Amino acid sequence: MIVGLFMAPLLSLKPNRLMPGDPGYLIDIAPLNDILLVLSLLVLFLIFANLLSWNKHLKLFMCLILSAIFYKIITISGDVALVRSEADFLARTAFTTGFWLFVAGYIVVMMQAFATVIEKKYDIKLLIILLTIAPVGLLFFNGGVGEISIFKELMSKQDRFLLEFKNHLLISGSASFSAILIGIPLGIYSFRHQRLSERIFGLLNIVQTIPSIALFGFLIAPFAWLASKSDFLDSVGFSGIGFAPAITALILYGLLPIVRNTYAGISSIDPSVVESAKGMGMTSGQILIKIQLPVSMPLLMNGIRVSFVQCIGNTAVAALVGAGGFGLFIFQGLGQSAVDMVLLCAIPTILLAVFADTIMQFIIKLTSPKGMDYDTD
Amino acid sequence: MIQIKNLTKNYNDYAAVKDISLDIKKGELCVMIGPSGCGKSTTLKVLNRLETPTEGSVFINGEDISNIDPVILRRGIGYVIQNVGLFPHMTASENIATVPQLLKWDKNKIGERVEYLLNLVGLEPFEYSKKYPAELSGGEAQRVGVARALAADPEVLLMDEPFGALDPITRSELQRSLVKIQSELKKTILFVTHDIDEAILLADMVVLMKDGEIVQSGSPTQMLEFPVNKFVRDFVGTDRALKRLSLTKVETFCKPAPYVSLNTDISNAVEMIDNGIYIWVVDENEKPCGWLDAYMDEPTGFVKDYCTIDSFENFTVSKKQSVKEALNKMIKSGVNQLVVVDGDERLLGEISIDDIIQKS
Amino acid sequence: MILFKRADKKLFLMLFALMLFAILPELLMPLYKATAKIGQDLVYSRAPILSLLVEHIWLTLFSSGLSAIFGIMLGVLVTTKAGEDFKQVVTMFGSIGQTLPPVAVLAIAAGFVGYGTKPTLIALFLYGLFPIIAGTIAGLNAVGRDIILAAEGMGMTESQIFLKVKLPLAAEVIIAGVRTSVVINIGTATIGAAIGAGGLGAPIMAGLINDNFPFIIQGGVAVGLLAVFTDRLISLFEMRIRAYRT
Incomplete structure (x- = not known):
């Protein structure tokens, strides 16, 4: 019943109006029998939500109904878009507030439902994402949906979209990878040299605190200067704008979570464990590899997770220094007031970050040593 | 086996250990005891080179340990500490197998060794080998700790307050286990x-x-009987007479006693009581099963018709038990003899x- | 003032440097001259740095203030008995929310609300909510069961337990959440310049577009100092609470 209360405001916020320049309300644009179908599904959903919330498995059923509504709304929009674009070649039909509110509500309900059904958190996110995209994906090839403006935008920019997607992954991936390669040894180093560790953390903390865009900006001049001074650097494509400053800044950003968690992981080990390892005749290298790193693995991996997810977000900002990636479209779209273009890349960026987070959570579970309970959230 | 010569350890200006010399013989369990901060743990840690002495040297098997690579040295010395320090990401078996693996033993040999050691420390291998430290109780964890220290069959075992963090019942269980293990393996142990009480129970030398500084060293009995000064007297406690009794076996005070069999004619038995007030009664296996009081009116028949048979375990004591335990039983049963x-x-x-009172 | 005693020197130095730079960005003139291309303006002239700084602070304070109020309220609500059912969703929301890229949130807000200060404020408010919710829940959850039991045993009422026991004990973690939120918002507000929110991002954006490095430095130094100063200010506050508690 509390679930029902929770949903009440959500549903009242759901006018489902589609706005093609003029606002198009669901009631105005959809055929009568479709409206009736959506309404009856909604009633059914509310009954399930209010009366049957005590049954966990029925909640899943409730989600299915909601998915059906989702599906129906998209088809309706698709049909409208098709009709309009047939009538007028330039006409565009875009999702707007009502639709997005519905999507937001949809995600919340799904999360709520799955949270009670499945205990393991990392599965849920993945499932919700899949269930949310699934209808869209299914409908993508179905007549009218392709005529909705965001998909039209995607079609027209398909190649660039894929290229920037690759760029985004490449930049985030290589920056994170380098951050791991530098961060873990630095974390170990700062554990072994406690005095220096304060300075290292102080410095990294300041780097993290400086807004990303400022950091990117700061690097432009020194990099341009370096490139102008060194023919070699210039010849390998090193310059004031583009990959070089972007990746450098992203690495600097990515360091703190990794270094901090490596340090915290190793520090959290009971000193008696290390003492007994030493007393047994392990060399300091063996202690590191056999004891300290495996035991601190969950914390360490969590640092990598935070660093990686953050890096995906920051990569979007890196477009401002000419590094490419989804950020390029986002800022271009913002510059041209092209909402569809912005959404086309903002949504995948979000999905990418959430997806990376989910995958990392999963990897953390896999790499955590058995015998140790560890919760990453 | 172990010789400590003029060992001194300073931390900055503070002298933790001052010019200590000590000999520990092979197979001996030497207990170092004293108030906290007396330097006992520091001395122990010098032995496996976790601490470096400021002055003096330590010899194991006649070899100066400062000439041995600490890593090699430590692999040959078992080390047990108060907080156990089991590796949380390894099972009990994997923990125990650590040093043999470092020494690159054959896999089968390691497996056999682990099983033997789990049995030795009183843990059922089938049940415990796959358990992680988080699943073990404090006592079980320290048993694994002891097994781990013994893994590579080291000659020397260093134990730094190994049972200090355990509850009294678990502690005495582990103490008894250690006594048993030591009687089997005869390691040279510095504890x-x-x-x-732990020291008196376990030590060959205290x-x-x-x-x-060393105030006094010697056997537990010596320590109890002849404390060299007030500090030792205070440390061993005002009940040192009682503590000594816990070191003395019942057989020391045992004297012959008259007894009759269950099937003896009662009149013969009465004659045997004679100047006493009671006589022990034994069964056909000479196992004591009761006693006969001297005051009887005109008895006829056999001993078994008159003998008082009670739950007789309360009145018997084994010759191997300590006098303290015998005394305890007397008080509990309300009798003057057992x-x-x-x-x-x-x-x-x-x-x-x-x-007991007259002779001790 | 008792709250800030020892480490203040650095803090005041930072504040001083920030104010000085905001009033007199010409201080770094040699650097501008060295990095500027020929014929470029050396000092951002569309608005004085000081007014941009004030704008930036206002943007962050307003949005973070709202986030703090709503975030803490929400966090507190779901840790009470009445709100227990929503705890999991809200916790999950907080942790997923923190993985969202700020640029994307900002861009989507601009997509719906249009350009200017309004979408920036909305995005900052929403985005700032997540760390505060997460911090509040984590902080309140971390209060030991025994402590609450002891308080109940003394005869404290529910609200007394909350005000006198839970909240003071959770304060440190809650404030850490607020700090994360504020620092992130200072950074996100800078990007807000891309959708016309003004603030210190404006010179940076202008510099990036026109390849004018002095502009980038002016915006970057000011916003960097602001972020570092704010971070330090709030973490000092955290430290005081910790010291006061132990």
Whole structure:
């Protein structure tokens, strides 16, 4: 019943109006029998939500109904878009507030439902994402949906979209990878040299605190200067704008979570464990590899997770220094007031970050040593 | 086996250990005891080079340990500490197998060794080998700790307050286990504790330390009987007479006692009581089963018709038990004497409270 | 003032440097001259740095203030008995929310609300909510069961337990959440310049577009100092609470 209360405001916020320049309300644009179908599904959903919330498995059923509504709304929009674009070649039909509110509500309900059904958190996110995209994906090839403006935008920019997607992954991936390669040894180093560790953390903390865009900006001049001074650097494509400053800044950003968690992981080990390892005749290298790193693995991996997810977000900002990636479209779209273009890349960026987070959570579970309970959230 | 010569350890200006010399013989369990900060743990850690002495040297098997690579040295010395320090990401078996693996033993040999050691420390291998430290109780964890220290069959074992963090019941269980293990393996053990009862129970030799110096060393009995000064007297406690009794076996005070069999004619038995007031009664296996009081009106028949048979375990004590335990039983049963039996539970004699008081 | 005693020197130095730079960005003139291309303006002239700084602070304070109020309220609500059912969803929301890229949130807000200060404020408010919710829940959850039991045993009422026991004990973690939120918002507000929110992002954006490095430095130094100063200010506050508690 509390679930029902929770949903009440959500549903009242759901006018489902589609706005093609003029606002198009669901009631105005959809055929009568479709409206009736959506309404009856909604009633059914509310009954399930209010009366049957005590049954966990029925909640899943409730989600299915909601998915059906989702599906129906998209088809309706698709049909409208098709009709309009047939009538007028330039006409565009875009999702707007009502639709997005519905999507937001949809995600919340799904999360709520799955949270009670499945205990393991990392599965849920993945499932919700899949269930949310699934209808869209299914409908993508179905007549009218392709005529909705965001998909039209995607079609027209398909190649660039894929290229920037690759760029985004490449930049985030290589920056994170380098951050791991530098961060873990630095974390170990700062554990072994406690005095220096304060300075290292102080410095990294300041780097993290400086807004990303400022950091990117700061690097432009020194990099341009370096490139102008060194023919070699210039010849390998090193310059004031583009990959070089972007990746450098992203690495600097990515360091703190990794270094901090490596340090915290190793520090959290009971000193008696290390003492007994030493007393047994392990060399300091063996202690590191056999004891300290495996035991601190969950914390360490969590640092990598935070660093990686953050890096995906920051990569979007890196477009401002000419590094490419989804950020390029986002800022271009913002510059041209092209909402569809912005959404086309903002949504995948979000999905990418959430997806990376989910995958990392999963990897953390896999790499955590058995015998140790560890919760990453 | 272990010789400590003029060992001194300073931390900055503070002298933790001052010019200590000590010999520990092979197979001996030496307990170092003293108040906290007396330097006992530091001395122990010098032995596996976790601490470097400021002055002096330590010899193991005649070899100066400062000439041995600490890593090699430590692999040959078992080390047990108070907080156990089991590796949380490894099972009990993997923990125990650590040093043999470092020494690159054959896999099968390691497996056999682990099983043997789990049995030795009183843990059922089938049940415990796959358990992680988080699933073990404190006592079980320390048993694994002891097994891990013994893994590579080191000659020397260093134990730094190994049972200090355990509850009294678990502690005495582990102490008994250690006594059993030591009687089997005869390792050279240096054991640090601040618990005098533990020291008296386990030690072949006790070394009492204070402020980095040895105050007295010797067998537990010596320590109890002839404390060299007030510090030792205070440390061993005002009940040292009682503590000594815990070191003395019942057989020391056992004297022959008259007894009759269950099937003896009662009149013969009465004659045997004669100037006493009671006589022990044994069954056909010479196992004591009751007693006969002297005051009877015109008895006829056999001993078994008159003998008082009670739950007789309350009145018997084994010759191997400590006098302290015998005294305890007397008080509990409200009697002045107990029957002493040998290993086969046959009557050996009796022990009386008067003898204990007079002779000790 | 008792709250800030020892480490203040650095803090005041930072504040001083920030104010000085905001009033007199010409201080770094040699650097501008060295990095500027020929014929470029050396000092951002569309608005004085000081007014941009004030704008930036206002943007962050307003949005973070709202986030703090709503975030803490929400966090507190779901840790009470009445709100227990929503705890999991809200916790999950907080942790997923923190993985969202700020640029994307900002861009989507601009997509719906249009350009200017309004979408920036909305995005900052929403985005700032997540760390505060997460911090509040984590902080309140971390209060030991025994402590609450002891308080109940003393006869404290529910609200007394909350005000006198839970909240003071959770304060440190809650404030850490607020700090994360504020620092992130200072950074996100800078990007807000891309959708016309003004603030210190404006010179940076202008510099990036026109390849004018002095502009980038002016915006970057000011916003960097602001972020570092704010971070330090709030973490000092955290430290005081910790010291006061132990």
